Amino acid sequence: xxxxxxxxxxxxxxxxxxxxxxxxxxxxxxxxxxxxxxxxxxxxxxxxxxxxxxxxxxxxxxxxxxxxxxxxxxxxxxxxxxxxxxxxxxxxxxxxxxxxxxxxxxxxxxxxxxxxxxxxxxxxxxxxxxxxxxxxxxxxxxxxxxxxxxxxxxxxxxxxxxxxxxxxxxxxxxxxxxxxxxxxxxxxxxxxxxxxxxxxxxxxxxxxxxxxxxxxxxxxxxxxxxxxxxxxxxxxxxxxxxxxxxxxxxxxxxxxxxxxxxxxxxxxxxxxxxxx
Numbered sequence: 313x314x315x316x317x318x319x320x321x322x323x324x325x326x327x328x329x330x331x332x333x334x335x336x337x338x339x340x341x342x343x344x345x346x347x348x349x350x351x352x353x354x355x356x357x358x359x360x361x362x363x364x365x366x367x368x369x370x371x372x373x374x375x376x377x378x379x380x381x382x383x384x385x386x387x388x389x390x391x392x393x394x395x396x397x398x399x400x401x402x403x404x405x406x407x408x409x410x411x412x413x414x415x416x417x418x419x420x421x422x423x424x425x426x427x428x429x430x431x432x433x434x435x436x437x438x439x440x441x442x443x444x445x446x447x448x449x450x451x452x453x454x455x456x457x458x459x460x461x462x463x464x465x466x467x468x469x470x471x472x473x474x475x476x477x478x479x480x481x482x483x484x485x486x487x488x489x490x491x492x493x494x495x496x497x498x499x500x501x502x503x504x505x506x507x508x509x510x511x512x513x514x515x516x517x518x519x520x521x522x523x524x525x526x527x528x529x530x531x532x533x534x535x536x537x538x539x540x541x542x543x544x545x546x547x548x549x550x551x552x553x554x555x556x557x558x559x560x561x562x563x564x565x566x567x568x569x570x571x572x573x574x575x576x577x578x579x580x581x582x583x584x585x586x587x588x
Contacts, residue, residue: 316387325418327371327432332501333515334453335462335466335501335502335505336455336505338449338463338466339466339470339501339505339506339509340505340509341449341506342442342449342463342466342467342470342506343444343470343474343505343506343507343510343512343513344509344510344511344513345445345509346442346446346471346474346475346513347443347468347470347509347512347513347514347516347517348404348473348512348513348514348517349415349419349441349445349471350438350474350475350510350514350519351439351474351513351514351517351519352517352540353419353422353423353434353438353441354422354475354514354521355439355519356419356494356543357423357426357434358416360423360424360426360427361426363427364426364427364428365427370422370427370428370429371428371429373581374428374429374569374580375425375429375576375577375580375581376427376428376573376580377424377425377430377575377576377580378428378430378576378577378578378579379574379581380424380575381420381421381424381425381576382572382573382574382576382577383573383576384417384420384571385421385572385573386412386492387562388570388585389413389414391411391413392410392411392413392414392417392418392419392440393420393572395414395436395440396436396439398410398414398418399439399440399443399468400401400462400470400512402447403461403464405458406457406461407449409447409448409450410447410504411444411577412442412444412445413444414440414443414444415440415441415444417446418436418437418440418441418443419437419441422434422436422437426433428580428585430580434475434476435472435475435476437471437475438471438474438475438476439468439471439472439575440471441471441491441509442467442468442469442470442471442472442510443464443467444467445467445471445493446463446464446466446467446468446506447460447463447464447467448523449463450463460501461499462502462503463502464496464500465487465502465503465508466486466488466490466499466503466505466570467487467506468482468485468486469482469485469487469503469504469506469507469510470506470507470509470510471510472481472486472507473506473507473510473511474510474511474513474514475507475514475526477511477514477515477521478511479504479507479508479510480507481488482510482511483503483504483507484506486507487498487499487500487503493509493533498550510570517523522526524564559562565578565579
């Protein structure tokens, strides 16, 4: 007697279908949420920049701005003060879900820094917002540690892509940022999907990105290739020097000011002297 098969879909096909459906759903949600957060972030940066340029006197209050940001992190952001390093630590040694408060705190801190005339890059904010928002789905979907790594990569990809309007670069950045020199192939679909959805969502809110025009592309000649290799080596040494100096000055500031909120005040007060 021939027994009818209970499941006519091959196990490999059904597993692949469930895998794709799960990550399409998760990354779609990540893209919508992170893209919306990035849209608000870019709008806030534009407002802060325009207001500061119209009220230049606010630059004199940079130490006050540093105090406000320092107090904010001291009293409400102690669990997320490590920033990008916390994302790296959770990726390599998962312990607990990254608190969602990381996203609004870094968003507020960056906008406030620009408002008072300080210097703060967008990439750190993009990575932290994306990672914090994406990691909330770890508990919701009860993801395993291996899947959580893909989730964090998707969040970073969505944040980078939507803030800079570069979904392809954001996806590649996320695939390599956590594991230098290696690509997690199981994360290709989630990372690219999250990047493109987040970028689309940011545009859907009507937030434009800065366009940098490249007037020409140099020809690929032996001389230009050697120059590119040389410049790449210099960039590597520069990045290594920056990492060393960042740790060096962090240690000095910790000795100078035991109370954390006082450190950005010192930095804000010394900036005019350092800039001449």
